[in-house]
Amino acid sequence: xxxxxxxxxxxxxxxxxxxxxxxxxxxxxxxxxxxxxxxxxxxxxxxxxxxxxxxxxxxxxxxxxxxxxxxxxxxxxxxxxxxxxxxxxxxxxxxxxxxxxxxxxxxxxxxxxxxxxxxxxxxxxxxxxxxxxxxxxxxxxxxxxxxxxxxxxxxxxxxxxxx
Numbered sequence: 001x002x003x004x005x006x007x008x009x010x011x012x013x014x015x016x017x018x019x020x021x022x023x024x025x026x027x028x029x030x031x032x033x034x035x036x037x038x039x040x041x042x043x044x045x046x047x048x049x050x051x052x053x054x055x056x057x058x059x060x061x062x063x064x065x066x067x068x069x070x071x072x073x074x075x076x077x078x079x080x081x082x083x084x085x086x087x088x089x090x091x092x093x094x095x096x097x098x099x100x101x102x103x104x105x106x107x108x109x110x111x112x113x114x115x116x117x118x119x120x121x122x123x124x125x126x127x128x129x130x131x132x133x134x135x136x137x138x139x140x141x142x143x144x145x146x147x148x149x150x151x152x153x154x155x156x157x158x159x160x161x162x163x
Contacts, residue, residue, distance in 0.1 A: 004050060005121050006141060008043040013148035034149055036126040043121075070094060117142060127151050 012034075022029045058065060070082040079088045100116040115122075117138050128151060132143040135157040147153040 004047055005043055006138075006145075008039070008046060009145045010141065012039045013145045016148045016150075034126070036123070036149070040124070130154070131156060 016034060019029055019032055055065070066082050066087065068083040070080045073079045073081050073086060075086070075088070077088045078090065078092050079086050080092055080094065081087075100118070102114070102116065103111045105112050114133070120142050126149055127146070130143070130146045130151045130153045132139045132146075132153065133156045135155070139155065143153045143155045
């Protein structure tokens with residue numbers, strides 16, 4: 001679902017860019033302001049609505065959703081154990097998801113002061129300034145979105161040599 005969150009924020013940035021160019025096409029747009037809270041609230045409601053739709057579709061298809069930490073067992077049939085309960089089926093799908101790792105401050109001083117890309121979606125306000133560390137597509141997209149919506153953004157990229 002984070003991809004959907006990102007798409008909504010990307011679309012907001014596209015609108016901001018269009019507004020920036022309106023004068024070049026003869027449109028007068030004085031006094032237009034961006035409200036982070038509005039897009040955050042609408043985005044979060046949109047994602048909640050989609051999650052409900054997906055969950056309802058799974059229920060209609062008689063698919064059980066089991067949330068928790070799971071592991072395969074040594075049982076002869078394909079079996080997993082989740083939260084102390086065993087499940088056996090001819091086919092087992094484990095959607096692992098993923099979580100970013102935050103290094104300790106002892107390894108990277110000040111690392112605990114930052115946030116992961118997930119934290120971007122929790123921001124209550126548009127930051128005046130932002131520093132994004134990394135050069136993957138998520139880092140580049142977040143830097144572009146924040147910058148376009150009005151946050152003075154910098155992108156830090158690790159390199160083996162000075163260019």
